[in-house]
Amino acid sequence: MLEIKMSISENETESIELLTKEAEALKQKLEEERQKLNDVTLATVAERLEFINFLNNIKTRRHLKGHQSKVLCCDWCTDKRRIVSSSQDGKIIVWDAFSNNKEFAVSTPSTWVMACAYAPSTTHVACGGMDNKVTVYPISHEDDNVKKKTVVGTHTSFVSCCMFPNSDQQILTGSGDSTAALWDVETGQLLQSFHGHSSDVMAVDLAPSEIGNTFVSGSADKTVLVWDMRTGQYVQSFEGHLSDINSVRFHPSGDAIGTGSDDATCRLFDLRADKEVAVYSKESIIFGSNTVDFSVSGRLLFAGYNDYTINVWDTLKCVRVSLLFGHENRVSSVRVSPDGTAFASASWDTTLRIWA
Amino acid sequence: MDMMTSNLQQQRQINEQLRREAAIKRIAISQVVQDIIRYIQDHENEDYLLKGFSSQKANPFREKGGCEII
Structure with missing residues (x-):
């Protein structure tokens, strides 16, 4: 034997x-x-293009004050005027960005609400954080909102990010337990979990196609993974960053992914070339980037940094085209509005700004 | 023994993943870059943060003036 x-x-x-x-x-x-297949660089091909020179007009148009502590996340409503934000003090606030008004606020039983998302139907918001849970709250002016909340999913570590992929029915989350997960909102059932990262998942984003079966995740393990939502397997992986990846966003074309990292760079990875195609960095930028988002054409990449600034990158020529000051602490979240007329930034200085 | 079996299982999964990743079809950078540029040029006119507004009145986030139509 x-x-x-x-x-x-x-x-x-x-x-x-x-x-x-x-x-x-x-x-x-x-x-x-x-x-x-690495036959040219993006910046060389882009040399023949004209330089960008209209950006001087971008400035703070609204300053949203009301949180008592660090603002950790924000998300636009599909109506292009409302914004939800979440804070370290446990509060979620819905703002009317046109009028500066606070329309709705709820105190969650948790602190460090690191993630929030507006439901596409505009009637609910989802949030998550140090409580390891993703919770949905209805937006209504009755007093019992806290009672009407629904805990949709629970991870074994903090929830770093959440989003509604395509409809109110499902929520996609990323967590400090190294996984991403897809949940059914009504039943709270775990529909699919995504294993592959070896450290905290910090960000997820859905491909901008109508089918919507691909999403991407960025992790503290320095890699970006591209997932097939149906099989639960990842189909591509991208290395290159030298430190934690804090943010991932699909290029509006759906063919590339922008990232922001603690290594003080932002990068562009192309799905079809299966390769990094650009690095957005400068010697003078030494602090990490927490958050990135593209303008609607994808020509601009807005990136928020730990040095309180927002850098605007020309994604093609690979140069910085603007440096925006205003926040008095780390910029935690930058989100372009659905129609591309403005972008919102959230900061540890307890405020949000709308830039246009 | 169990440890060995689980290591083997794990390594098989890693290899399967790598095989999948190695088998995908790739396109030359010169081609993908052209496609990215074309996409951007096709959508530049809708990109207000890039091109600005034809007039500031068109900007929904402009500062409120003395008079406003509601």
Whole structure:
């Protein structure tokens, strides 16, 4: 009996060795294939394009004050005028960005509400944070909102990000437990969990296609993974960042992904080239980037940093075209409005700003 | 023994993943860059943050003047 066990064990050692060798060969092949098609750089092709010179008009148009503590996240309503924001003090506020008014506020039982999202139907908001949960609140002016909340999902660590993919029916979350998860809002059922990252998932974003079966995640393990929502498997992985990835956003074309990282760079990865195609960095920028978002054409990338600034990058020429001052602490979240007329920024200085 | 089996299982999954990733079809950077540029040029006119507004009145976030139509 013992002999049989020994021989099985030897076989397994052997096949692990074989598999490890094959894995190394595959990794090398992957890198070679990617390099083969690396025939030009984005910035060289973009040289023939005109420089951007209209950005001087972008300034703070609204200053939203009302949170008592760091604002950690914000999201636009599909009506293009309302914004939801969440704070370290546990509060969620819905703002009318046209009038500066606070329309709705709710105190959650948690602190560090790191994630919030507006439901596409505009009737609910979702939030999550240090309570490890993603919770949905109805937006209504009755007093019992807290009672009417629905806990949709629970992770085994903090919820770093959440979004409604396509409808009010589902929520996609990222968590400090290294997974992303898709939840059914009504039943609270876990529809799919996504395992592949080896550290905190910090951000997720859905591909801008009508089918909406692809999403992307960025992690403290420095990688970006592209997932098939139906199978739960990732289909592509991107390396390049030297530190935690804090933010991922699909380029409006759906063919590329923008990222922001603690390594003080933002990057562009192309899905079809299966490769990093641009690095947005400057020697003078030494603080991490927490958040990125594209203008509607994808020509501009707005990036919020730990040095309180927002840098605006020309995604094609790979140069900074504007540096926006205003916030008095870290910029935690930057979101372009659905119609592209403005973008919102949230900050640890307890305020939000609308830029246009 | 169990440890060994689970290691083997794990390594098989890693390899399967790598095989999938190695098998995907790739397009040359020169081509994808052209496509990105074309997309941007096709949508530049809708990009108010890039191009600005034809007049400030068209900006829904302009500062309120003395008079406003409600």
